[in-house]
Structure formats: C-alpha cells, structure tokens
Amino acid sequence: MVPPVKTLEQVVSYKQRIQKAAPNTTFLMTLYLTADLTPEYIRSLKGTNVVKGIKWYPSGVTTNSSQGVDPTQYEKFFPVFEAMQEVGIYLNLHGELGCTCNGTHEDVDILNAEEKFLPILKAIHTAFQKLKIVLEHTTSKAAVDIINEINLADNPTEDPNATVYVASSITAHHLFLTLDDWAGNPFNFCKPVAKRVLDRTAVVSAAVSGKPWFFFGSDSAPHPVVNKMKRDHPPAGLYTQSHALSYLAEIFENAGKLNLLKNFVSTYGQQFYGIKDEDLISKKHVVLTKKDIVVPRLIGTGDDGVVPFKAGETLKWSIEWRD
Amino acid sequence: MVPPVKTLEQVVSYKQRIQKAAPNTTFLMTLYLTADLTPEYIRSLKGTNVVKGIKWYPSGVTTNSSQGVDPTQYEKFFPVFEAMQEVGIYLNLHGELGCTCNGTHEDVDILNAEEKFLPILKAIHTAFQKLKIVLEHTTSKAAVDIINEINLADNPTEDPNATVYVASSITAHHLFLTLDDWAGNPFNFCKPVAKRVLDRTAVVSAAVSGKPWFFFGSDSAPHPVVNKMKRDHPPAGLYTQSHALSYLAEIFENAGKLNLLKNFVSTYGQQFYGIKDEDLISKKHVVLTKKDIVVPRLIGTGDDGVVPFKAGETLKWSIEWRD
Numbered sequence: 001m002v003p004p005v006k007t008l009e010q011v012v013s014y015k016q017r018i019q020k021a022a023p024n025t026t027f028l029m030t031l032y033l034t035a036d037l038t039p040e041y042i043r044s045l046k047g048t049n050v051v052k053g054i055k056w057y058p059s060g061v062t063t064n065s066s067q068g069v070d071p072t073q074y075e076k077f078f079p080v081f082e083a084m085q086e087v088g089i090y091l092n093l094h095g096e097l098g099c100t101c102n103g104t105h106e107d108v109d110i111l112n113a114e115e116k117f118l119p120i121l122k123a124i125h126t127a128f129q130k131l132k133i134v135l136e137h138t139t140s141k142a143a144v145d146i147i148n149e150i151n152l153a154d155n156p157t158e159d160p161n162a163t164v165y166v167a168s169s170i171t172a173h174h175l176f177l178t179l180d181d182w183a184g185n186p187f188n189f190c191k192p193v194a195k196r197v198l199d200r201t202a203v204v205s206a207a208v209s210g211k212p213w214f215f216f217g218s219d220s221a222p223h224p225v226v227n228k229m230k231r232d233h234p235p236a237g238l239y240t241q242s243h244a245l246s247y248l249a250e251i252f253e254n255a256g257k258l259n260l261l262k263n264f265v266s267t268y269g270q271q272f273y274g275i276k277d278e279d280l281i282s283k284k285h286v287v288l289t290k291k292d293i294v295v296p297r298l299i300g301t302g303d304d305g306v307v308p309f310k311a312g313e314t315l316k317w318s319i320e321w322r323d
Numbered sequence: 324m325v326p327p328v329k330t331l332e333q334v335v336s337y338k339q340r341i342q343k344a345a346p347n348t349t350f351l352m353t354l355y356l357t358a359d360l361t362p363e364y365i366r367s368l369k370g371t372n373v374v375k376g377i378k379w380y381p382s383g384v385t386t387n388s389s390q391g392v393d394p395t396q397y398e399k400f401f402p403v404f405e406a407m408q409e410v411g412i413y414l415n416l417h418g419e420l421g422c423t424c425n426g427t428h429e430d431v432d433i434l435n436a437e438e439k440f441l442p443i444l445k446a447i448h449t450a451f452q453k454l455k456i457v458l459e460h461t462t463s464k465a466a467v468d469i470i471n472e473i474n475l476a477d478n479p480t481e482d483p484n485a486t487v488y489v490a491s492s493i494t495a496h497h498l499f500l501t502l503d504d505w506a507g508n509p510f511n512f513c514k515p516v517a518k519r520v521l522d523r524t525a526v527v528s529a530a531v532s533g534k535p536w537f538f539f540g541s542d543s544a545p546h547p548v549v550n551k552m553k554r555d556h557p558p559a560g561l562y563t564q565s566h567a568l569s570y571l572a573e574i575f576e577n578a579g580k581l582n583l584l585k586n587f588v589s590t591y592g593q594q595f596y597g598i599k600d601e602d603l604i605s606k607k608h609v610v611l612t613k614k615d616i617v618v619p620r621l622i623g624t625g626d627d628g629v630v631p632f633k634a635g636e637t638l639k640w641s642i643e644w645r646d
Contacts, residue, residue, distance in 0.1 A: 109519055110503050111434070180433050184505055184512025184557045193506060196432055229552060231620075231630060234507045297554075307554060 007031075011050055024282040028052035028273060030092055033077065034067050042083035052273065053090035053134075054080075058098040058117070071097050074120055081124060085131040090273070095121060095135045095143065096192050111179065114192045115142040125150060125166050132272070137219045138168040139192045141202035144214075148206075151213045160212070167272050169217025170207050170264075172240045172247040173309050174200070186234035187307050190221070207248075207264055208255040215268035218244050226303035240309045243295055247309065249288050249317035261288075284321050291318040330354075334373055347605035351375035351596060353415055356400065357390050365406035375596065376413035376457075377403075381421040381440070394420050397443055404447060408454040413596070418444060418458045418466065419515050434502065437515045438465040448473060448489050455595070460542045461491040462515045464525035467537075471529075474536045483535070490595050492540025493530045493587075495563045495570040496632050497523070509557035510630050513544070530571075530587055531578040538591035541567050549626035563632045566618055570632065572611050572640035584611075607644050614641040 011029045018027060030053040031037065037054070045051050057068030069077065084091060096113035108116050121135055135143060147168040155162040177194035194200065206214045221237025228234050240247060245265065252261040270277075297312045298305040334352045341350060353376040354360065360377070368374050380391030392400065407414060419436035431439050444458055458466060470491045478485040500517035517523065529537045544560025551557050563570060568588065575584040593600075620635050621628040 107520070109501060110506055111519075178432060182507055183433055183516060184507070184509040184559070185555075186507040186509070187554060189507025196434075197430065231510060231634070232508075236507070311554070 008045065008048065008050060015050070024284070026275070026280045026282070028275075030055045032057070032067070033069055033080070035076075037080055039079045039083035042080060042087055042089060045089065046087045051089060053092045054084060055092040055094070057094045058096055068094075068098075071117065071120060074124075078127060081128050081131055085128045088132075090132045090134060091124070092134050092136055093117075093121065094191075095138075110191070110193045111195060114138075114140045114195075118142060118146050121166070122146065122150070129154075130165065133166045134217075134272075135166070135168045136217055137171050137174065137190075137192060138206070138214075139174050139203060140195050140199045143168065144202040144206045147213060148211070151211070164213045164272055167213040167215065167268075168206070169215055169219075169269070170203055171217060171219045171238075172244050172251075173238045175204050175207060175251045176200075176247070176310075186228045187311070188238065188309075189234060189236055190219070190238045191236040204251060204255065208252055208257040208260060210257070210260045210263065212263075212268045212271060214264070215272065216244075216248065216265045217269070220244065222299075222306040224304045225298065225307050228307065238309050239299070239306045242299060242308055243293070243310070243315060245286060245288060245319045246293060246315040246317045250315065253316070284323055287320045287322055288317050289320060290316060292316060293318045331368065331371065331373060338373070347607070349598070349603045349605070351598075353378045355380070355390070356392055356403070358399075360403055362402045362406035365403060365410055365412060368412065369410045374412060376415045377407060378415040378417070380417045381419055391417075391421075394440065394443060397447075401450060404451050404454055408451045411455075413455045413457060414447070415457050415459055416440075416444065417514075418461075433514070433516045434518060437461075437463045437518075441465060441469050444489070445469065445473070452477075453488065456489045457540075457595075458489070458491045459540055460494050460497065460513075460515060461529070461537075462497050462526060463518050463522045466491065467525045467529045470536060471534070474534070487536045487595055490536040490538065490591075491529070492538055492542075492592070493526055494540060494542045494561075495567050495574075496561045498527050498530060498574045499523075499570070499633075509551045510634070511561065511632075512557060512559055513542070513561045514559040527574060527578065531575055531580040531583060533580070533583045533586065535586075535591045535594060537587070538595065539567075539571065539588045540592070543567065545629045547627045548621065548630050551630065561632050562622070562629045565622060565631055566616070566633070566638060568609060568611060568642050569616060569638040569640045573638065576639070607646055610643045610645055611640050612643060613639060615639060616641045 011031060015027055015029050029051055031051055033054050033056045058071050059068040081091065095117040097108045097116045121133070124131070125133060135147060138144060138147065147166060150166045151164065152158070154165060173190065174194055177188055178197050178200050179194060182188040182193055188194070218240055220239055220241035222239045222241070223235045223237050248261060248265065249258065252258045252264070293315050295308050295310045295313050295315060297307070299308055300306055334354060338350055338352050352374055354374055356377045356379045381394050382391040404414065418440040420431045420439045444456065447454070448456060458470060461467060461470065470489060473489045474487065475481070477488060496513065497517055500511055501520050501523050502517060505511040505516055511517070541563055543562055543564040545562045545564070546558045546560050571584060571588065572581065575581045616638050618631050618633045618636050618638060620630070622631055623629055
C-alpha cells in the first residue's frame with residue numbers, strides 16, 4: 001500500500017522531493033482527509049502557508065483511496081470543514097459515491113457515482129458558505145448544472161469580480177472520451193469514468209464557457225504500462241501531462257473559443273486559489289503554434305514506460321516555452 | 324478481415340470443418356444477414372435442412388460485424404423475413420443499435436444500445452408473427468420485460484404447450500457481470516456489454532424463472548490473450564465454454580432453483596428450435612457434483628492461450644460426462 005500524505009511534516013518532505021524533480025513548478029500542497037485530521041490540527045496550520053487544500057477521497061473509489069471518507073458519514077467532518085473555512089484551507093473533492101461503503105449504495109455504479117455525490121457537495125456548501133470547494137475532474141452534465149446553479153445563486157448579478165466559493169476543475173481527457181472509449185480499454189480508464197455523449201457535451205460547454213468557476217485540472221496519472229496491462233482490474237488514471245495544452249487547444253479551436261483557452265488553463269484557477277503572478281516560480285510562458293505533433297506510443301521504456309492519452313495520434317497544436 | 328459465412332456452400336464446408344473438430348456436438352448452422360441474401364435464395368434452402376437460422380448483426384457493433392444490417396434500414400429485409408417465416412428459418416438477433424450508422428444515432432452508446440433496439444424487435448414480430456426470433460445474449464431489464472410482454476400477449480393463458488415465437492438467450496457471464504467489471508478490463512468486455520446491477524438482477528430472474536422463452540446461449544468467444552491485450556480497442560467477447568455449467572450451477576443454486584437448470588440449459592432451447600433427442604449426435608449426459616474446481620488462469624499456452632471467464636477463481640460445481 002502507498003501511504004497517504006497526512007501530516008504537515010509529510011507534506012513538507014513530499015514537497016521538497018517533488019520540487020527537486022520539477023524546480024520550475026509552483027506546487028500547491030494538499031493533505032488527505034482522514035479520521036486522523038482534527039479541527040485543532042487544521043487551526044495549527046494557520047500561517048504556515050504550506051497546506052493549500054485538503055483532499056476528500058471517498059473510500060475505495062479510486063487508486064490509493066482505501067483510507068478515504070465514507071460518504072454516508074461525511075457530517076462527522078463538519079468540525080474539520082469549520083476549521084478549514086476559518087483558516088482558509090480549500091476542500092478538494094473527488095466527488096463520487098463509493099460502491100463499496102458497507103453495501104449501503106446498491107444503486108451506485110461507476111456511471112452515476114458522480115451524480116449521486118452532488119447532494120453532498122450542496123449540503124457542504126450550504127453549511128459552510130465561505131469554505132472554498134473544488135469539485136475536481138467533473139465529468140457529468142448533472143455536475144456542470146449544479147456548479148452553475150450554485151454560482152448563479154451565490155452571485156445572481158454575475159459580477160465578474162465576485163468571489164467564487166464552489167468551482168469545478170475539468171481534465172483534458174474528459175473533453176474527448178465517452179464510456180465507449182474505456183470499455184475493455186485500460187488506457188482510457190480513469191475515475192471518475194468518462195460518461196455519455198450528452199455529459200461530454202456539457203463538460204466541453206463548461207470548459208469553453210468563459211465562466212471563472214470552470215478551470216483546467218489535468219488529473220494526469222503516469223501509471224506504468226505494466227500495471228495498466230495487468231489482467232485483473234487495472235489502476236484508474238490517464239497520463240495527459242506531456243500534451244495537455246495540445247489536447248485542450250483542439251477543443252477550444254473546435255468551439256471557436258481559442259481566446260478563452262488561457263483563462264481556462266491559467267487565469268481562473270490562479271484567481272480561485274488566490275495565487276499572484278509574483279508567487280509563481282517560473283516566469284516562462286507558453287506559445288501554441290498550429291503545427292502537427294504526434295503523441296508517442298510510449299513515454300519512457302519497457303515496463304515502466306507510460307502510454308500517454310491519444311498515443312500514436314496526431315495533434316494539431318504544438319507548444320513552445322518562452323522566457 | 325475475416326470473411327462472413329453467407330452462402331449454403333460456405334455453411335456446409337464450415338460445418339464439416341467444425342464437426343471434425345467437435346464430432347459429438349450437434350451444430351445448428353446460421354447464415355449472416357447481408358444485402359446479398361434474397362428471398363429467392365431463402366426459398367431455395369427449403370428442405371436442405373442445413374441452415375437453421377440467419378444472424379442479424381448491426382453493422383459495426385461487435386467483432387466481425389462490418390457487413391451487418393444498418394438498423395435504420397431494416398425494413399429492406401422484410402421480404403427476406405417473409406421468406407424465412409415461410410421456410411421455417413429462424414432469425415437470430417444481435418439486438419443492439421450501432422453507434423456508427425451514419426451518425427444518425429448520437430444518443431446511442433454501448434449501455435443503451437440494446438434497449439434502443441427493442442422497438443425493432445417488436446416491429447418485426449408484429450409484421451411476422453410466425454417468424455421464430457431469438458434475441459440473443461439478453462443483458463437488460465428492458466429486454467427481459469419486452470420478451471415477457473410479447474410472450475404473455477401471444478399466449479395470455481400461459482399454456483405451457485403453446486409455441487414460443489420470440490425467445491431470448493442468456494449467457495453465463497451476463498448473470499455475473501455489471502459495467503464496473505469491464506471498466507478498463509478487456510477480459511470482461513463483450514458486446515452487448517454487461518449493464519447495471521438492476522439489469523443483472525432482471526437477467527438472473529429471467530434465467531431462473533422457468534419460462535420456456537428464456538434459455539441458455541453461451542456466446543463464448545475464445546479470443547487469444549494477445550488480441551485481448553492489444554493497446555487499442557480490444558475485441559469484444561468472453562470465453563465461458565470450458566466452465567459454462569459450473570458458472571450456471573452457482574447462479575441456480577443461489578436462487579434455490581437447481582431443479583430448473585436443465586430446462587434452462589437444454590430443454591427450452593431444444594424445444595424452441597424443434598430439435599428432438601434422437602437428432603442429437605451425442606447421447607451422453609452431464610452430471611454436476613458439488614466439488615470445488617479452479618478456473619485456469621490461461622487455457623492453452625503463450626499468445627494463443629485464452630483467458631477464461633473467472634480465471635483463477637474457485638467454482639463450487641464440477642461436471643462429469645456420463646454415457
């Protein structure tokens with residue numbers, strides 16, 4: 001079992017490790033929401049400026065989530081959410097009901113697990129209206145609708161400078177995939193799973209909408225090919241990091257909204273998390289050029305190599321880093 | 324491309340080939356329904372006693388179905404169905420709408436493709452009430468409901484000796500699997516895909532119901548492991564032939580209906596197809612014993628080996644052939 005990141009010391013040491021590997025990346029760190037986290041501990045984090053968010057995994061739903069939250073018991077965490085709201089720590093939701101929670105959710109499967117989670121999102125926002133919440137990697141029309149509904153209720157005049165409390169991140173792969181794509185195919189299988197065509201349409205509309213509560217979150221997971229090819233249930237997750245902007249540019253171009261791509265990828269997320277430009281380690285910027293690029297069949301070599309999303313396909317937009 | 328079996332000569336030669344490989348099996352042969360089949364040709368088969376049925380594959384839905392029926396154009400085949408009804412040839416349906424038919428079915432995906440096909444089944448039965456039709460490998464509550472509905476309408480007094488015109492076969496694997504099982508897992512992926520828990524419940528109820536219009540059809544497909552492990556879309560199909568009765572016995576035992584297992588496996592299908600005991604090549608029978616048996620991880624060796632359903636798992640019922 002891979003041990004979860006639960007204490008401040010673990011966060012600091014993990015951040016140092018990954019910062020060394022990617023010195024130009026500005027990392028925002030999260031703790032894992034488990035029964036060990038107390039409101040007192042959350043309050044002790046005030047001013048340390050290390051922990052940005054706390055991640056809710058429903059128990060047993062995705063890779064390494066066995067110590068997560070039992071969604072039938074989530075009100076137990078209300079004192080923790082109270083403290084998070086006070087200290088300004090974000091709640092990052094993997095918004096799915098688990099199918100394995102004591103058999104209480106017989107009618108939950110991987111296709112409706114996100115939709116069935118949404119009442120919990122609404123209940124938490126109602127109870128903690130100033131708690132910043134992100135519904136991560138949104139995949140369904142139902143989720144898009146509720147995020148819009150909450151934001152329009154919180155900000156009925158659609159004031160562009162109003163604070164967003166409930167946002168939703170969207171991955172690159174959920175803009176392309178539907179359930180037919182992961183049927184029997186481990187390389188297109190992630191949690192939450194891609195849904196039906198009408199859901200994909202809603203998620204694409206949200207991404208290109210220019211609404212500041214929808215922004216990019218890659219949720220890129222570099223599972224080694226040898227794990228993906230196991231005969232039993234493969235690990236959930238897609239690798240999109242290497243070509244994320246190229247995937248996104250195609251979607252925004254098709255929608256005639258290339259002008260909104262930067263907001264989706266950078267501006268809205270930065271705004272929501274309150275990150276100023278001067279806080280960013282790298283001052284480089286990216287230039288997208290309309291030039292074909294072929295996604296490799298494998299990144300790395302042998303069993304440890306990773307099969308990227310759209311492996312072997314030709315994408316229309318190449319990226320270049322500039323100072 | 325694997326060429327389909329379309330002519331009488333091809334059927335005879337194919338039957339000879341497989342009969343040699345399995346000399347004790349009584350094969351019922353089917354032609355592939357394509358635009359090449361004419362009503363005249365069907366009528367010329369009268370009395371040849373070779374072709375039992377004609378198989379409808381919707382174009383592009385499953386393995387080797389590229390020359391199949393475009394479900395938006397199915398009424399073109401009505402003269403063929405008329406001739407089949409006359410001659411006594413059965414219609415074997417792979418009952419799914421295709422998602423690839425000229426983009427006319429944007430709202431069809433692998434999860435609702437069977438349910439969306441059902442109006443076609445109903446329309447064909449309404450037009451040709453004495454045509455024998457089998458909805459093969461039924462997977463959904465919607466299909467179970469319509470098959471019951473048709474049979475109760477045709478035979479409102481539930482006379483056990485009434486002729487069944489519309490039947491449904493059920494596989495072993497669809498009694499176990501739901502969509503969570505084939506998510507990213509090529510070895511549990513078949514077409515039609517296993518559906519939701521409520522669908523599986525309906526299919527199990529149908530199988531153990533003792534109604535003569537539900538009977539076993541294995542739809543077992545021995546795809547070599549090397550094909551299943553391809554990185555692109557894997558072929559649809561599960562291999563269940565080797566342990567079919569053991570899988571089924573568990574389901575019937577759990578339902579307290581072991582006494583109905585033989586009807587489901589043998590009697591009802593034989594009745595529907597009008598096969599007398601004396602027409603069967605083998606006179607052997609099977610005895611099921613409650614004795615653990617482990618399903619091999621691989622049947623055969625190397626790349627050509629086949630991963631059977633429930634590979635590596637222990638089943639509770641063993642079978643034995645007796646004279």
